[in-house]
Each structure stands twice: as C-alpha cells, then as structure tokens.
Amino acid sequence: MITVTFQIKPYLAAYMYVRYKNHLDVPPDRFSSSPSAIHLLDTQPLYHFLHQLSIPHPPNASWHETGNITFTLPHPRNGKNPNVYNYIGHDSALIIEKAMEVEMKAELYEFLLENKYCHGIMFKKSMETFVAHYNMVELVEEESLMRAFQRWRKIVKEEKNM
Structure with missing residues (x-):
C-alpha cells in the first residue's frame, strides 16, 4: 500500500475523513501518529484525480510527507505503477482540493x-x-x-x- 500525504484546507480534510470513514486504511500500529489513509474506490471521481495527477517522485523533493490528508494511491490493473508514480505536487494538490470542495x-x-x-x-x-x-x-x-x-x-x- 503506497500512500501520499499533502496539505489542503483544514475543513476539507475534516469533511473527507468523515465522508470516507468507511474507506479508511487503519495503520498496522494503532498507536502510530500517522493518520489513516483514505482508500478510494475506482467509482469515485477523486480516485481518478489521484491516478492522473500522480507523478514520479522528483529527486529534489523530500521523502518526508507533510499535510493533513493521506490517500492510498490507486493501484489499477493497467496504467501507472504507484511504486513509481507516488508524488502529488503542489499544483496537483490544488486541483484535488478544488474537486473535494466541489x-x-x-x-x-x-x-x-x-x-x-x-x-x-x-x-x-x-x-x-x-x-x-x-x-x-x-x-x-x-x-x-x-x-x-x-x-x-x-x-x-x-x-x-x-
């Protein structure tokens, strides 16, 4: 399971965690400080945004992810491999945030x-x-x-x- 974490408006993060509470991947260590990741289904539009906007991790970007929302990256049968395409840039995060707001x-x-x-x-x-x-x-x-x-x-x- 590959996850991606990024920063969005706090009220949207709260909305998403309650809206998709049945789609949370519980971390193996329940005492972990990392938030649960939202695992979207391929029938949900945000799934496709995550799939389309994920890019290979840039060499100059930190591997320490910060933010207030975490998603499990889509693992489609065909297309992008989440082991390679595992980064959401700032501009992509803004597009995803706008979709969440809509x-x-x-x-x-x-x-x-x-x-x-x-x-x-x-x-x-x-x-x-x-x-x-x-x-x-x-x-x-x-x-x-x-x-x-x-x-x-x-x-x-x-x-x-x-």
Whole structure:
C-alpha cells in the first residue's frame, strides 16, 4: 500500500475523513501518529484525480510527507505503477482540493435544499447540522458557506429565467 500525504484546507480534510470513514486504511500500529489513509474506490471521481495527477517522485523533493490528508494511491490493473508514480505536487494538490470542495458543496447544497423544502428545516439550522456532522465547527465559518450557497442559488435562478 503506497500512500501520499499533502496539505489542503483544514475543513476539507475534516469533511473527507468523515465522508470516507468507511474507506479508511487503519495503520498496522494503532498507536502510530500517522493518520489513516483514505482508500478510494475506482467509482469515485477523486480516485481518478489521484491516478492522473500522480507523478514520479522528483529527486529534489523530500521523502518526508507533510499535510493533513493521506490517500492510498490507486493501484489499477493497467496504467501507472504507484511504486513509481507516488508524488502529488503542489499544483496537483490544488486541483484535488478544488474537486473535494466541489464534492462537499454539492452535498451541502443538496442537504440544505432537501431539508428546507422536504422537511421545513431552516437553512441556518441545516448548515449547523452539516458542519457539526462533518467536524468542521472550528474550521470554517458557516456564514461563508451560507453566502456561497446564496450566490449559487442566485446564479441558478438567473439561468432558469433566461
């Protein structure tokens, strides 16, 4: 099992570890300080981002990985060998982080709309529930997520009226 660790926004790391808690590779030593690695299935879009964006480890880069999220690299039948392609560069990490943010926002927006229109729960209460469930309470401002949601709703309404 080859893993890769890199730095992303803290609230996204918290979201990913809760979202994929059933896909965690538990380290052999449970007292290890290294975090569990998320093992994605090939049906998940992030799996393909990791596969496509992994490169051979540059000679001038440190082998000591730092960051707040760890993934098990894909081991497809055909294609890149994770023993060779085992490095995610800074630019690649930003692309993966953006994909994670899109996934998180899609889930959040669906959750907010379903709670509002199917269960009558106000957006603010739903936002608090979502942030608490994914352990993001101290990591992200709910108001910023709410503003992004309101901007998205406005864009959708404008496109609908065209």
